[in-house]
Amino acid sequence: MGNMLKEIYKNRALYLFISPFFILFLTFSVFPIFFSMYLSVQKWDGLGEMTFVGFKNFSYMFSDPNFWQALVNNVAIWLLANGPMLMVALVLAFVINLSIVKFKSFFRIAFFLPNITAMVAVVIIFQSMFGNEYGLINYFLVQLGLDKVAWLNSSTGVRVVIAAMISWRYLGYNAIIFLSGLQRIPKDLYEAAELDGATTAQTFFKITLPMLRPIILFTVMMSTIGGFQIFTEPQVLAGNQSPYPGSETIVLYMFREGFVYQNYGYAAAVSWVLFFIIGLISILNWKVFNKSED
Amino acid sequence: MVVKFLGKSHKRHWKFAPRLAENLMWYLFLIFKKPGENNMKRKRLSVALLALSLVLVVSACGKSTSNNSAGNESADGKIKLKFWYWNGAVSDSTIEAAKEKFPNIDLQAEKLPSGGDFLTKLKTTITGGGSGPDIVTMDGWISTMLSYKEKFVNLYDQGARDIQPQYLDWKWKLGTSADDKYMIGLPIDVAPVVMYYRSDLFEQAGVPSKPEELKEQVKTWDDYFNILKQIKDKTGATTTSIVDVFSSIVGQSPQTYFDTEGNYIGDQAHVKAAWDQAVKAYQMGITFPFSSDSERNAAINNGEIATFPGASWAVGDLASAAPDTKGKWNIAYPPGGVGNQGGSFIGILKSTKHPQEAYEVIKFLTSPDNLVKGYKEFGNYPSTPEVYSKPEMENKNEFFANQDLSVVFGEAAKDVKVAHTDPRDDMVITTLTKSLGSVDAQKKDSEKAWAEAQEQIKRQLSR
Amino acid sequence: MTAKKIFVHTFLVIGVIFSIFPFYWLVVMSTNDTSAIFASPPRLTFGGEFITNYKKVMDNIDFYRALLNTLFIVVVSTTLQLFFNSLTGFTFSKFKFPGSKVLFYLMMATMMIPAQMLLVPQFLIIKELGWLGSYKALIIPGISTAFGIFWIRQYALAIHNDLLEAATIDGCNKFGLYWRVALPILRPALAFLAITTFMGVWEDYLWPLIVLTDAEKFTLMLTLQQLKSVHTGDYSMVMTGTLLSTIPLIVMFLVFSRQFIAGIMEGAVKS
Known part of the structure; x- marks a missing residue:
């Protein structure tokens, strides 16, 4: 025990260095977190008295087909959007970073623009691209002698559209992350590889990928956390209507059930289940991508 | 209810709009609203933590003027009234006219974002209790505000009964409690x-x-x-x-x-x-x-x-x-x-220090003549039937082959049926x-x- | 070699077209009038209405005051965040001390709570502190974020321990290790963090909406909302306002992304 205290005292500067985050956490987050835990076992309409309902909120949730549907939708959209996007982003960053590429800063800004472009413009574009009757894509399909696709009438179609929106918005963003991550790879490694006559592909798999592992872990973690909190895209795509079939994500479900229908305790319960789902998947990610870190 | 146009504000879609964010925020508010006995402790704890953090944190952000003076008198002895509205609720020329009409009042009209955001801001302010406006515009969501009617000035106490006959009856009732003893908003416009x-x-x-x-x-x-x-x-x-x-x-x-x-x-x-x-x-x-x-x-x-x-x-x-x-x-x-879809109200928050003056202002802003101005400027159809036949209500629009739209709206407005919400x-x-x-x-x-x-x-x- | 060059550039240019199109469309809309936007087929070429639209924006809102407000908040926030996040992130990546793992995982867990759950209780804390209406309410709660710390921590893992040991022997204390050794190496990471922080603060909407009480102190995103909402929606004016508010972000991106230039790691990491 005395050793421990000594150890702590010895490292006091380090505690000071990490203290801002935890001070802010204690000040601004602890109470709300405990309160929402408490709320998750209550029934409350937001105004009247709270009634303790035990785990009824949870049992209702697990018996509600809409909840499971939302979970399926969410996982589908998440995989559809993030898997391919992260891979393409990594390749894109690698390519932009190649010495043969000219106008690097132009490409950087061009690919990053979707992330800056205001949602108002994005929504108009995507709605008019994927429209059933007047959509640009269907127009070209008809020109090519193919059939129109009713994108927004089937779950699969809607998920593809939403995944496309997400990939489009975050491809450049993730590429920028990788691009800055590439800067932490010493150049002499590449030079040595070149001397050994390695091809571009070999360099990518033998040097870039392993060296980027912590950065890949970062992007995977962030897209897991973001992917289970998808909200904006399905909501804006549907406009003022209720979400399209197959597009109701967990956060949308939580908002609708809880905050629109005034079942506040229930919303808190959903958010805690969501917390555990994200936590579980994050731990898996951590185990898979964190192997060689230390 | 009906057609939702691209680029529309959510203002008129209160029935359909998901109203997610604002409901969420409202709820979170109410959580804190309950004045617990541990309130002081919490306060002391957060202040202590904050002091600690400020020691560590280089505070590079001064400029904190909190404007807690809802309804105080301003320096020149005028009565200060803060008025929150959204673009398109009340015409700017009417506000200017009100400033001229009430020289002893410093009317601070502030345009806030419209739709759900406005509601969010208003709810937070009401629950928070401080630095709020005196006068606010309200939309179809006035029905939810009626649950918190004690947060608003009862306009019947200020003499609103006297002007009631000017307005469409069905519209008037949307701003009153079920027993018709409490009124929280004077009608602005209707939307048949x-x-x-x-x-x-x-x-x-x-x-x-x-x-x-x-x-x-x-x-x-x-x-x-x-x-x-x-x-x-x-x-x-x-x-x-x-x-x-x-x-x-x-x-x-x-x-x-x-x-x-x-x-x-x-x-x-x-x-x-x-x-x-x-x-x-x-x-x-x-x-x-x-x-x-x-x-x-x-x-x-x-x-x-x-x-x-x-x-x-x-x-x-x-x-x-x-x-x-x-x-x-x-x-x-x-x-x-005929159904109705939208149309706004204007009310006074209980936190005001000058309910009488505020009432005079809103009475003026919603006077039949001023509502006609709102119609000319924004197309907000007035809730006062006496003006419908006035010549200045004529509204011929090229888009509609010069049909006088007011005639149809006027006929429809009188026949609106509203249901219990x-x-x-x-x-x-x-x-x-x-x-x-x-x-x-x-x-x-x-x-x-x-x-x-x-x-x-x-x-x-x-x- | 040239074939490869052509292939790579073609690949990039096709990607660029997809990426840029909505932005291009935004520019097109802000240079046309509203009826051209809704015409069928919509106009896809630049028009000559930009100046008119620009004037309408300026007539309706106090754009430049809101811009200055936002710039002040964003510069202070970004500076503080860069400092605190990099310090904490570096500490987590390179030092082991009692509780370091637990504290790190606790920090990671805070990211998994749906953030909206905390928004309004935080507002009430702000109120109790008497910060309502002050920029402190916008800046202080965000000066240290789990996202930023995690990012810096992942990046800083690449810093070689030998380097830190050598510096310690030379008499550097722990803060000196951060300031002298880590910071220069972290430059590209800081650049990315600066970009996201800047954007996050710039585009933040709900939080400023509820904590700011005075229209004079409104941020750009709040002020822009006032352009919307009239029923005869002037779409091209709204798009012009949107475009104008995006330009500083592009400038900011160009400035910071220069830090991505390789070469900093050389020497620094060689063992």
Whole structure:
């Protein structure tokens, strides 16, 4: 025990260095977190008295087909959007970073623009691209002698559209992350590889990928956390209507059930289940991508 | 209720808008609202933590002037009144006129973001209790504000009974408590739902195409469907979606989803009839596919939609969404009765120090003459019937082939029926429309969709 | 070699077209009038209405005051965040001390709570502190974020321990290790963090909406909302306002992304 205290005292500067985050956490987050835990076992309409309902909120949730549907939708959209996007982003960053590429800063800004472009413009574009009757894509399909696709009438179609929106918005963003991550790879490694006559592909798999592992872990973690909190895209795509079939994500479900229908305790319960789902998947990610870190 | 245009503010869609963010925030507020005994402790703890953090943190952000002086007198001895509104609620020239009329009042009019954001801000401020405005505009969500009526000045105490006869009765009642003893908002405008139609396409199809003829000959929804059938056969054009038809019919009903005791009546004949009518229209092939706003706007602009039920404010939206159809539109008295969709109010927060002066200001802002100004500037149709026949109300619009739109709106406004609203309406409407939409989009069997929706609603209500 | 060059550039250019189109469309809309936007087919070429639209924006809102407000908040926030996040992130990546793992995982867990759950209780804490209406409410709660710390921590793992040991022997204390050794190496990471922080603060909407009480102190995103909402929606004016508010972000991106230039790691990491 005395050793421990000594150890702590010895490292006091380090505690000071990490203290801002935890001070802010204690000040601004602890109470709300405990309160929402408490709320998750209550029934409350937001105004009247709270009634303790035990785990009824949870049992209702697990018996509600809409909840499971939302979970399926969410996982589908998440995989559809993030898997391919992260891979393409990594390749894109690698390519932009190649010495043969000219106008690097132009490409950087061009690919990053979707992330800056205001949602108002994005929504108009995507709605008019994927429209059933007047959509640009269907127009070209008809020109090519193919059939129109009713994108927004089937779950699969809607998920593809939403995944496309997400990939489009975050491809450049993730590429920028990788691009800055590439800067932490010493150049002499590449030079040595070149001397050994390695091809571009070999360099990518033998040097870039392993060296980027912590950065890949970062992007995977962030897209897991973001992917289970998808909200904006399905909501804006549907406009003022209720979400399209197959597009109701967990956060949308939580908002609708809880905050629109005034079942506040229930919303808190959903958010805690969501917390555990994200936590579980994050731990898996951590185990898979964190192997060689230390 | 009816057509939602691209780029519309959510203001008028209060019934349909998901209202997510604001409800969320409201809830979180209420959590804190409960003044617990540990309040002081919490405060002390946070202050202590904060002091600690400020020692560590280089505070580079001074400039903290908190403006807690709601209703204080300003330096020059004037009474300060803060007024929150959104762009388009009250005309700027009226506000200027009010400043001139009340030289002893320093009227600080602040434009806030509209729609749900405005509500969010207002709710947080009310619950927070401080640095709030004295006067605020309110939208259709005034019905939820009535649950917190004690946060507002009772306008009846300020003499609002005296001016009551000026306003449409149904509109007035939307701002009062059920027992009519408490009033929280003076009416600004109303938004009767009328029939918008393409007179050229109607003519081409050989159906009545003059507003008066339509009013006489198209009285019921069945009449409407019959002429639509002819129009569809001759021109290929339809009305808007199956859901729009349903919402419009329900909107005309004197009762909707819950009765005044809070019992669910959304599974009863009046709703089922509206549902069946909408399905019938869909099966007759006279509805446009249930789709996104931009699809629908494109269809209107391309002449594939010949008519739709729309509120009075849809005039401006239609003109910007379908510029290629300029001069081809008219409006007429709607089939089946008149519903209302939107229209705002203006009220005074209890936290004000000058309720009397504030009342004088809002009385002035909503005087019949000033409401006419609002109509001229924004198309907000006044809630004071005495002005409807005034010559300055004339509103001839090129987009509508110079038809005087005020005549139709005026007739419709007087016949509006409003139903009892309930906080759970949103849930019922979302579930029903989603299910009805699937009858079109996923070709679901209509009876099955109805049964599923009802089952889901009852499950929700049973919690 | 040239074939490869052509292939790579073609690949990039195709990607660029997809990426840029909505932005291009935004620019097109702000140079046309509203009826051209809704015309069928919509106009896809630049028009000559930009100046008119620009004037309308300026007539309706106090754009430049809101811009200055936002710039002040964003510069202070970004500076503080860069400092605190990099310090904490570096500490987590390179030092082991009692509780370091637990504290790190606790920090990670805070990211998994749906953030909206905390928004309004935080507002009430702000109120109790008397910060309502002050920029402190916008800046202080965000000066240290789990996202930023995690990012810096992942990046800083690449810093070689030998380097730190050598510096310690030379008499550097722990803060000196951060300031002298780590910071230069972390430059590209800081650049990315600066970009996201800047954007996050710039585009933040709900939080400023509820904590700011005075229209004069409104941020750009709040002020822009006032352009919307009239029923006869002037779409091209709204798009012009949107475009104008995006330009500083592009400038910011160009400035910071220069830090991505390789070469900093050389020497620094060689063992």
